[in-house]
Amino acid sequence: MSRALRSIGRSALGWLLPALLLAGWEGASRAGLIPANVLPAPSAVGEAFWKLLLSGELIENIRISTLRALSGFLVGGSIGFALGLANGLSALSRELTDTTLQMIRNIPHLALIPLVILWFGIDEEAKLFLVALGVFFPIYVNTLLGIQGVDPQLVEMGRIYGMSRTQLFVRVILPGALPSIFVGLRYALGIMWLTLIVAETISASSGLGYMAMQAREFLLIDVVVLSILIYALLGKLADSLARFLERISLQWHPAFQTV
Amino acid sequence: MTAATVTARKSYSTTTPAYTPAPQGKVSFSFRNVAKQFGGKAVLQGINLDVYEGQFVAVIGKSGCGKSTLLRLLAGLDKPTSGEIVAGVLEDEQKRTRIMFQEPRLLPWARVAANVGVGLTGIEKGEAARKKSLEILAEVGLADRGGDWPSVLSGGQRQRVALARALVGHPSILALDEPLGALDALTRIEMQQLLERIWLAKKFTAVLVTHDVAEAVSLADRVIVIDSGRIALDLAIPVERPRRHASPELAFFERQILDQLYNR
Numbered sequence: 001m002s003r004a005l006r007s008i009g010r011s012a013l014g015w016l017l018p019a020l021l022l023a024g025w026e027g028a029s030r031a032g033l034i035p036a037n038v039l040p041a042p043s044a045v046g047e048a049f050w051k052l053l054l055s056g057e058l059i060e061n062i063r064i065s066t067l068r069a070l071s072g073f074l075v076g077g078s079i080g081f082a083l084g085l086a087n088g089l090s091a092l093s094r095e096l097t098d099t100t101l102q103m104i105r106n107i108p109h110l111a112l113i114p115l116v117i118l119w120f121g122i123d124e125e126a127k128l129f130l131v132a133l134g135v136f137f138p139i140y141v142n143t144l145l146g147i148q149g150v151d152p153q154l155v156e157m158g159r160i161y162g163m164s165r166t167q168l169f170v171r172v173i174l175p176g177a178l179p180s181i182f183v184g185l186r187y188a189l190g191i192m193w194l195t196l197i198v199a200e201t202i203s204a205s206s207g208l209g210y211m212a213m214q215a216r217e218f219l220l221i222d223v224v225v226l227s228i229l230i231y232a233l234l235g236k237l238a239d240s241l242a243r244f245l246e247r248i249s250l251q252w253h254p255a256f257q258t259v
Numbered sequence: 260m261t262a263a264t265v266t267a268r269k270s271y272s273t274t275t276p277a278y279t280p281a282p283q284g285k286v287s288f289s290f291r292n293v294a295k296q297f298g299g300k301a302v303l304q305g306i307n308l309d310v311y312e313g314q315f316v317a318v319i320g321k322s323g324c325g326k327s328t329l330l331r332l333l334a335g336l337d338k339p340t341s342g343e344i345v346a347g348v349l350e351d352e353q354k355r356t357r358i359m360f361q362e363p364r365l366l367p368w369a370r371v372a373a374n375v376g377v378g379l380t381g382i383e384k385g386e387a388a389r390k391k392s393l394e395i396l397a398e399v400g401l402a403d404r405g406g407d408w409p410s411v412l413s414g415g416q417r418q419r420v421a422l423a424r425a426l427v428g429h430p431s432i433l434a435l436d437e438p439l440g441a442l443d444a445l446t447r448i449e450m451q452q453l454l455e456r457i458w459l460a461k462k463f464t465a466v467l468v469t470h471d472v473a474e475a476v477s478l479a480d481r482v483i484v485i486d487s488g489r490i491a492l493d494l495a496i497p498v499e500r501p502r503r504h505a506s507p508e509l510a511f512f513e514r515q516i517l518d519q520l521y522n523r
């Protein structure tokens with residue numbers, strides 16, 4: 001009980017600084033220290049939030065952006081995971097594809113935007129492609145690293161005790177690679193939002209980035225700030241979810257043991 | 260722990276028949292003119308060895324003389340370059356040869372009981388496996404630790420889990436590659452007693468690689484010294500059990516082995 005209270009207290013501590021900042025910001029705006037056309041007061045942003053929420057515009061845009069982010073993540077992530085597994089488990093597959101992949105990795109995926117617009121226009125495929133490409137590499141690289149880093153002595157032990165290839169994979173290799181896969185997952189989630197923001201800002205007709213760009217044209221600076229805040233919130237949400245999953249599946253790891 | 264050891268020893272010295280000092284009975288495994296090379300470099304050569312069922316054999320030799328290689332051949336982890344290794348009884352004898360290493364090699368992501376259950380892969384599953392795992396854990400003195408993660412155990416306790424995992428499938432041969440090497444002196448003695456007690460109860464053939472001559476003579480029926488890839492000495496230790504550490508009898512054999520090791 002007291003431990004639960006203490007952990008709530010500890011996480012509340014992390015929110016203290018943002019709360020103070022917010023209060024300072026509001027105060028400075030009201031006092032006229034920050035002109036409203038540079039940075040609107042939090043209350044103005046809150047008002048914009050409420051208006052957009054009531055009109056349904058906000059929810060719709062969040063829904064579209066989230067859908068884009070997740071589908072791109074799913075496509076890029078699963079291809080990256082599958083290739084990471086294949087290249088971690090089979091030397092042949094690794095020799096065949098790894099050099100090529102490492103070469104492509106050196107191209108910043110956002111540099112492809114002009115090309116992607118030429119290929120796909122500003123349709124959904126363009127955003128899906130960019131997000132998938134951005135997410136692919138961290139997942140691929142960390143899955144591969146994780147599998148290559150599995151203790152060979154444990155693998156030998158599994159063999160000695162007669163584990164089949166499937167058993168060896170499920171009981172030894174995958175759990176051993178999991179910490180590294182989670183590192184990749186969290187990194188990929190960050191890249192996912194970043195890519196989507198850029199892509200939606202440059203070319204879109206819906207979504208949060210589009211909403212921000214529209215607002216900029218009409219000088220609705222409170223909506224611009226609102227979109228930025230929502231991006232930050234969604235990013236944080238995704239990261240917390242990943243951390244939660246990490247804590248559950250890595251219970252055995254000394255770093256996650258609370259006792 | 261100590262109390263249990265004492266009772267076991269007592270019951271042994273009063274009720275169980277005397278152990279067999281001289282090699283007899285059925286052959287557990289044989290090495291027939293076995294040689295092993297790594298990249299043209301001979302590590303073992305001309306190894307001929309018959310080990311009898313239930314015998315406790317200790318293998319001693321300088322670092323790099325091929326002791327681990329010998330065990331790996333026995334456990335079927337490597338194939339000999341020439342010669343053959345014959346298992347005495349069953350075709351699938353190799354399957355029931357278990358090997359224990361200096362490191363416990365536990366799966367950090369499986370709880371202790373599940374780690375022991377690895378020893379029943381392909382033998383037993385589910386509830387039955389769990390029950391057997393817990394039983395054997397009790398035998399190695401870890402009755403209440405089945406639900407723990409390996410990371411919270413001490414070095415000696417982890418090695419006991421590894422021992423339980425090796426034993427749970429009832430191996431006919433247990434190969435031990437310096438399993439106590441990383442333990443402190445007190446834990447080591449405790450583990451030696453545990454090993455002897457379990458060996459007496461289960462009657463498997465034990466092959467123990469060790470650097471510790473005192474450990475070899477206090478546990479083994481027979482000590483084999485390997486030098487330059489060959490068996491340099493094959494010495495029976497016909498001393499009654501329970502044996503006392505550092506008794507004059509054992510010291511006599513110890514000296515013989517040390518003389519062989521240092522060519523005195």
Ligand SMILES: Nc1ncnc2c1ncn2[C@@H]1O[C@H](COP(=O)(O)OP(=O)(O)OP(=O)(O)O)[C@@H](O)[C@H]1O
Binds near residue numbers: 297302321326329
């Ligand atoms: N897989 C391998 N490839 C090449 N050489 C090997 C291999 N395994 C062992 N060797 C060589 O064989 C020799 C014997 O090794 P082994 O591990 O059997 O020694 P050991 O007697 O167990 O030594 P220690 O007491 O230090 O454990 C060493 O010179 C080692 O370098």
Ligand SMILES: [Mg+2]
Binds near residue numbers: 436
């Ligand atoms: Mg060795």
